[in-house]
Amino acid sequence: MAETRSWRWVLVPVTVGALVSLTAGLLARHQPRSTGYFQLFFSDPVAGGNVFTSVGCGSCHTLAAANAHGQIGPNLDRLKPPYDLACVQVERGGGSMPSFKGQLTPAQIRDVSAYVATYAGP
Numbered sequence: 308m309a310e311t312r313s314w315r316w317v318l319v320p321v322t323v324g325a326l327v328s329l330t331a332g333l334l335a336r337h338q339p340r341s342t343g344y345f346q347l348f349f350s351d352p353v354a355g356g357n358v359f360t361s362v363g364c365g366s367c368h369t370l371a372a373a374n375a376h377g378q379i380g381p382n383l384d385r386l387k388p389p390y391d392l393a394c395v396q397v398e399r400g401g402g403s404m405p406s407f408k409g410q411l412t413p414a415q416i417r418d419v420s421a422y423v424a425t426y427a428g429p
């Protein structure tokens with residue numbers, strides 16, 4: 308019996324290891340992608356302009372297209388963030404920017420990110 312039990316203990320690190328790699332795999336799937344197809348087909352940059360204004364991104368960010376002159380966050384015209392990066396930042400927040408996950412729907416997050424990615428720049 309003691310032998311059986313000792314074999315069971317081997318299963319603990321194996322199971323933990325499997326769970327860790329599964330979690331890592333799932334997280335990796337959420338890393339930014341560089342393709343623009345998702346942005347193209349699943350977001351509406353024009354609707355995103357309204358989100359940008361109504362939710363107050365412009366109180367912290369400068370973006371000429373939205374007539375926004377905020378100084379707290381980086382100047383988006385200069386930063387020109389790609390769509391995927393903007394999605395991640397708006398959803399999660401970070402570096403003294405709040406997360407908008409509870410405030411905006413996933414579609415609104417995609418729209419506002421597409422808006423920034425499309426209209427940032429001189």
Ligand code: HEC
Pocket residue numbers: 359362363364365366367368379380381386388392393396397401402403404405407419420423
């Ligand atoms: C309270 C102020 C504030 C508001 C409101 C705000 N931001 Fe930010 N944002 C910041 C700050 C500060 C940073 C810099 C974060 C850092 O240093 O990592 C930032 C960074 C970013 C970045 C760049 C991320 C990077 O890694 O370079 C993007 C894109 C962005 N914000 C978009 C938005 C959008 C879109 C909205 C509206 C939904 C918004 N922000 C609302 C303060 C704000």
